[in-house]
Amino acid sequence: MATSPKKGNLNAQAFDTLRRDIISCTLKPGTTITEAWLTEHYALGKAAIRHALARLTQQGLTLNQGRLGYTVxxxxxxxxxxxxxxxxxxxxxxxxxxxxxxxxDKLRALRDCSSASYDRNSAAEMIAFSQANHRFHCLIAHAAGNDRLARLIEELSDDHMRIAYVSMVYGQSSEYWNDDHAGIVAALESGCGDEAARLMTEHLASGEEAIMKAILNLPELLETSLSSS
Structure with missing residues (x-):
C-alpha cells in the first residue's frame, strides 16, 4: 500500500528533525532515547518517530537496543x-x-558547496555548512561512477556531519574547507586525477587532525561517549 502524502510528509519531518538534533548534538552521543519520549518531546506521531528511528539506525546515527529503546x-x-x-x-x-x-552543472554544484560559510552563533548555518561539506564529497564520489563506493562515502560522510558540527562550535574555521575544496575542484575540472587525489589525501589528513583536536576539548562528550574503544 502506497504511503499517503500526509504520512510521507510526517515521516520526513520526523527524520529531518531528529537527524538535525543528532548532528547538532542536541541529542548527545550516547544518550538513550525511547519512542514514547520522542513522541511527547517532538509532538510528532508515534508511527513517524518509529519510521525516523529506523532510518537513523540504518544510517548508523542511532543504535536499536530492543526493549530498552535506542541509543544515539x-x-x-x-x-x-x-x-x-x-x-x-x-x-x-x-x-x-x-x-x-x-x-x-556538477562543477557549479561543487563550487557552490565550496563557497558555503557560516556564523558560529547560528546553529542552523553550521548545520547547513556541514551539509554542504557532505554534498561536496558525495558529488565527487558519484561522479567517479562506482555506485557501491559512492554509497559507502555517503554513509561515512553522513556521520561526519555531526563531528564537523562539533569542530565548528569549538573553533574550526570555514576557510579550512573552502580553500581545500577549491583546489580539489580545480584539479578535477582540469582532469588532473593524480593532483586531485593528492589534495584529497591532504584534506582528509588535516581534517582528521583538526577534528580530533576539537573533540578532545569536549569534556561533556568525553564523559558520556568518547573513549578509545
Missing part, C-alpha cells in the same frame, strides 16, 4: 580514526576516477 550512536576516538582511515583509502581514488568526468 557514540562518537568515539576509534570510530573517528577508523572512518578517516576508510575515507583516506577510498576518496583519493574516487577523485582520480572523477577527474575530467564532471559536467558544468
Amino acid at each position: 550512536a557514540p562518537i568515539t576516538i576509534k570510530s573517528i580514526r577508523d572512518s578517516y582511515q576508510a575515507r583516506r583509502l577510498i576518496e583519493p581514488e574516487l577523485c582520480r576516477l572523477a577527474a575530467g568526468r564532471l559536467d558544468g
